[in-house]
Amino acid sequence: MSGDASRRVFLRGAGLAAVGVGLAPTSLLVRTARAAAGEKVLVKVFLRGAADGLNLCAPHGDPEYYNLRQAIALPRPGSSDGVVNLDGYFGMHPELAPLKPFFDDGRLAFVHAVGNPQVTRSHFDAQDFMESGTPGDKQTPTGWLDRAIARIPGSEVTQAVSFSSQLVRSFLGPEPVLVAQNLSSFDLHARNWRVEAETRLRAMYEADPTAVGDTGSETFEAINTLLRAPTPPPSNGAAYPTGTVGSSLRQAAGLVKVGIGTRCIYVNVTGGFDTHSNQLQNNTTDYRPLGQALAAFATDLGGLLDSVVLMVTTEFGRTAAVNGAAGTDHGTGYCMMVLGGRVRGGRVLGRWPGLGRGQLYEGRDLAATTDFRDVFQEVARGQLGIAESLFPGYAPGPGVGVVA
Amino acid sequence: MPAPETLGPRVVLHLLSRAGYGPRPGEIAGVLQSGPTRWIEDQLDPGPDPELDQRLSRFPTLSYTTSRILALYNADPRSIGVILDEFTSAKVVRAVHARNQLEEVLVDFWFNHFNVFVNDGFDRYSISSYERDAIRPNVLGRFRDLLQAASLHPAMLYSLDNYLNTVPRRVGNRVVGGINENQGRELLELHTVGVDAGYTQADVVEASRCLTGHGIDNLNTSGQYVYRTANHDNDSKQVFGLSVPGGGGEGDVQRLFDHLASHPATASHISKRLCQRFVADDPSPALVERLAGVFLRTDGDLREVTKALFGSAEFWAEAFGAGKPKTPLEYVASTLRGAGAEVNQARAVKAVLQDMGMPLYACNPPTGYSNRGADWLNPSSHLYRMNLALDLAAGAVSGVAADMAGLVRTGGGNPDDPRSAADAINRVVFGLTLSSATLGAAASLPTSGSVTVPARVGGLLFASPDMQVR
Numbered sequence: 001m002s003g004d005a006s007r008r009v010f011l012r013g014a015g016l017a018a019v020g021v022g023l024a025p026t027s028l029l030v031r032t033a034r035a036a037a038g039e040k041v042l043v044k045v046f047l048r049g050a051a052d053g054l055n056l057c058a059p060h061g062d063p064e065y066y067n068l069r070q071a072i073a074l075p076r077p078g079s080s081d082g083v084v085n086l087d088g089y090f091g092m093h094p095e096l097a098p099l100k101p102f103f104d105d106g107r108l109a110f111v112h113a114v115g116n117p118q119v120t121r122s123h124f125d126a127q128d129f130m131e132s133g134t135p136g137d138k139q140t141p142t143g144w145l146d147r148a149i150a151r152i153p154g155s156e157v158t159q160a161v162s163f164s165s166q167l168v169r170s171f172l173g174p175e176p177v178l179v180a181q182n183l184s185s186f187d188l189h190a191r192n193w194r195v196e197a198e199t200r201l202r203a204m205y206e207a208d209p210t211a212v213g214d215t216g217s218e219t220f221e222a223i224n225t226l227l228r229a230p231t232p233p234p235s236n237g238a239a240y241p242t243g244t245v246g247s248s249l250r251q252a253a254g255l256v257k258v259g260i261g262t263r264c265i266y267v268n269v270t271g272g273f274d275t276h277s278n279q280l281q282n283n284t285t286d287y288r289p290l291g292q293a294l295a296a297f298a299t300d301l302g303g304l305l306d307s308v309v310l311m312v313t314t315e316f317g318r319t320a321a322v323n324g325a326a327g328t329d330h331g332t333g334y335c336m337m338v339l340g341g342r343v344r345g346g347r348v349l350g351r352w353p354g355l356g357r358g359q360l361y362e363g364r365d366l367a368a369t370t371d372f373r374d375v376f377q378e379v380a381r382g383q384l385g386i387a388e389s390l391f392p393g394y395a396p397g398p399g400v401g402v403v404a
Numbered sequence: 405m406p407a408p409e410t411l412g413p414r415v416v417l418h419l420l421s422r423a424g425y426g427p428r429p430g431e432i433a434g435v436l437q438s439g440p441t442r443w444i445e446d447q448l449d450p451g452p453d454p455e456l457d458q459r460l461s462r463f464p465t466l467s468y469t470t471s472r473i474l475a476l477y478n479a480d481p482r483s484i485g486v487i488l489d490e491f492t493s494a495k496v497v498r499a500v501h502a503r504n505q506l507e508e509v510l511v512d513f514w515f516n517h518f519n520v521f522v523n524d525g526f527d528r529y530s531i532s533s534y535e536r537d538a539i540r541p542n543v544l545g546r547f548r549d550l551l552q553a554a555s556l557h558p559a560m561l562y563s564l565d566n567y568l569n570t571v572p573r574r575v576g577n578r579v580v581g582g583i584n585e586n587q588g589r590e591l592l593e594l595h596t597v598g599v600d601a602g603y604t605q606a607d608v609v610e611a612s613r614c615l616t617g618h619g620i621d622n623l624n625t626s627g628q629y630v631y632r633t634a635n636h637d638n639d640s641k642q643v644f645g646l647s648v649p650g651g652g653g654e655g656d657v658q659r660l661f662d663h664l665a666s667h668p669a670t671a672s673h674i675s676k677r678l679c680q681r682f683v684a685d686d687p688s689p690a691l692v693e694r695l696a697g698v699f700l701r702t703d704g705d706l707r708e709v710t711k712a713l714f715g716s717a718e719f720w721a722e723a724f725g726a727g728k729p730k731t732p733l734e735y736v737a738s739t740l741r742g743a744g745a746e747v748n749q750a751r752a753v754k755a756v757l758q759d760m761g762m763p764l765y766a767c768n769p770p771t772g773y774s775n776r777g778a779d780w781l782n783p784s785s786h787l788y789r790m791n792l793a794l795d796l797a798a799g800a801v802s803g804v805a806a807d808m809a810g811l812v813r814t815g816g817g818n819p820d821d822p823r824s825a826a827d828a829i830n831r832v833v834f835g836l837t838l839s840s841a842t843l844g845a846a847a848s849l850p851t852s853g854s855v856t857v858p859a860r861v862g863g864l865l866f867a868s869p870d871m872q873v874r
Binding site for chain 1: 564565568569570572580581582583584585586589593599605608726727729759760761762768769771774778779780781782783784785786787790791794795798800839841842845846849850853854855860863864867868869870872873
């Protein structure tokens with residue numbers, strides 16, 4: 001990853017940062033909130049570690065799946081712990097069952113055999129390629145979502161929010177982004193001298209021309225925005241699971257509901273997706289909160305889900321055959337999930353390459369038939385209205401028809 | 405380049421903040437007197453530290469073997485909570501109080517290079533031995549020894565699934581076991597030659613074949629390293645320019661370690677990572693190549709490589725640059741050290757590290773935490789940093805004692821006068837490097853207030869942008 005020069009420079013929001021302590025930037029917030037009501041939001045959920053697409057959305061109609069996967073194949077629909085049938089050929093992992101109603105009413109789609117044309121089986125490189133959006137080029141200074149944010153109007157620090165412990169590669173670049181794990185109690189600890197502390201700390205950070213100074217100023221802007229527009233609790237009886245994915249999606253839904261100009265949300269998910277061993281148990285552990293959290297997110301948003309497209313992705317798929325340890329090694333093609341009111345769901349999209357001997361990539365992996373950039377661009381086009389390519393050196397195709 | 409001794413407190417602050425976790429009160433003056441070169445020599449040859457030993461004596465389980473920890477767990481599952489609490493607390497105590505600061509930073513660096521994850525099954529029981537027996541003894545030794553110690557420790561063999569990596573065997577008409585590529589790949593990509601060295605998928609498989617048979621005796625009871633001949637693929641192999649003849653048995657992996665540890669790509673990869681940690685997020689290629697040269701000439705002698713790093717003009721020039729953003733651990737440890745704090749109970753400190761996105765020993769991916777400072781700058785983590793400073797100065801970090809008025813007095817200042825207090829902390833903690841904006845914002849605080857002058861001045865200065873970089 002390159003870049004000091006690429007570190008975001010907090011200039012466009014500087015007007016807000018200059019607003020004095022204790023003075024609500026009311027007019028701006030009101031304008032923002034009005035503009036944001038029903039504004040479209042793109043949510044990207046990244047499962048780090050290479051989540052296995054063949055057990056996320058399993059081709060139970062293909063006997064070859066059972067030959068390859070042996071003991072870690074998911075049983076056919078109707079069996080105990082069997083897959084949830086989707087279309088007679090594919091079925092989703094049983095822990096994703098809470099999402100079935102959204103598939104059935106056409107708001108959830110799967111896109112199978114997605115991948116990156118520069119095949120690498122390194123987690124680090126593959127994540128870099130997926131997030132920079134430039135497969136094969138590790139020197140790209142910006143992330144694809146930074147480039148997307150640069151193309152839409154507005155400059156609030158809450159325009160792009162990343163639920164992660166660090167700035168993710170997708171947002172690397174000059175656009176401001178709020179990186180957070182927990183947006184509640186987002187305030188300074190300075191009882192009895194709160195205003196004095198903020199005034200002086202702001203002065204220190206505003207005088208610092210480096211990335212550290214920018215971060216401090218972004219922090220104060222975020223504090224003031226969030227203090228004045230706290231995110232609301234879950235609606236419609238939505239029940240989020242405990243843990244990171246539940247907490248992040250609960251807060252993501254809150255941001256959509258409160259409408260403070262957020263257009264792009266990133267949810268970083270780590271866990272046991274790198275299933276080199278004991279895959280069945282590991283998948284159960286990780287897919288359970290994922291399925292529950294996604295279903296809660298959709299329930300929580302209710303009609304506002306029409307303004308959201310959430311896509312779940314990972315860096316590559318896993319070997320088609322089971323390895324020696326009831327697991328799978330690093331592979332190629334993987335499966336995305338896309339959820340939202342305007343998603344053309346109820347279908348498994350993408351061209352299925354098959355699992356036969358001659359069909360596997362290098363004789364071992366599910367081949368990739370859809371370039372991830374085509375899907376990312378399609379979603380960005382639909383949600384952020386971006387027509388021009390977000391991927392240097394690449395002209396994305398029309399996509400797979402996942403967004404209406 | 406003038407001798408470092410002539411360059412004053414700025415240079416000493418730089419050294420103590422890069423080669424260690426920052427100065428404790430009075431340390432800048434002490435090192436100025438004895439000389440930075442002498443300090444580096446001492447740090448490269450760590451001596452006894454009875455005061456640290458005394459502090460660590462309240463963690464009796466630090467010396468327990470994996471077998472003993474498993475036995476305790478089997479007798480009472482609650483015991484592992486106590487054991488891990490002691491293990492992780494010791495990391496905080498060492499960072500804040502150890503005399504051998506460079507050793508602690510290197511242990512952190514090398515653990516992170518050969519990262520394993522504390523919440524990963526068997527590694528809960530073996531992680532203490534991993535750091536104590538595989539990492540710590542080798543950080544100033546030979547890379548070849550460190551590579552073997554880390555790679556064949558049960559914690560690593562478990563973390564990267566090598567205990568399941570076996571030659572496929574036919575039992576009746578079934579095939580049992582098989583190659584698991586996880587450790588073979590990371591051995592090349594992360595631990596030695598690096599992802600851009602030019603190896604292929606076939607090299608990954610061949611490296612994995614060399615590693616077959618190296619496993620763990622019994623995950624639930626002994627947890628010891630074991631080599632099982634029957635699980636080893638004993639045919640010949642070709643790994644990234646190395647020919648391993650058939651019949652080599654457990655020696656295959658020795659040949660592989662020899663080959664990789666002396667490979668020029670490893671020398672460059674390791675040197676770059678060291679430079680990233682100690683010098684700059686994007687270190688100069690010339691420095692990396694010079695260090696790689698030292699690595700190759702000295703047969704991977706890490707003491708010599710580390711010494712060359714601190715002897716480089718690039719290292720000292722950084723004292724006059726914008727600084728490298730601190731990771732959460734570096735920020736928290738340097739703040740506690742600067743405040744002259746005593747860590748009586750580390751729980752609150754560990755919790756805040758988690759909030760900042762850097763829980764101790766809990767980086768899940770094998771890549772470890774980023775060595776690039778810029779990767780750690782974000783508003784959420786930043787708020788936790790400022791709040792830790794404000795809480796610490798107000799005496800509100802549970803289990804940690806810090807006396808801001810005492811700190812001001814150590815610097816010869818008047819605790820009732822904001823300007824005098826700020827000047828004193830600037831001298832003692834920052835080596836007189838504070839920017840005028842930072843110093844001015846703290847020094848111009850009103851004298852009266854419901855919070856004491858030292859708590860407000862200290863809180864602001866430890867929360868300042870100046871404290872965020874090293």
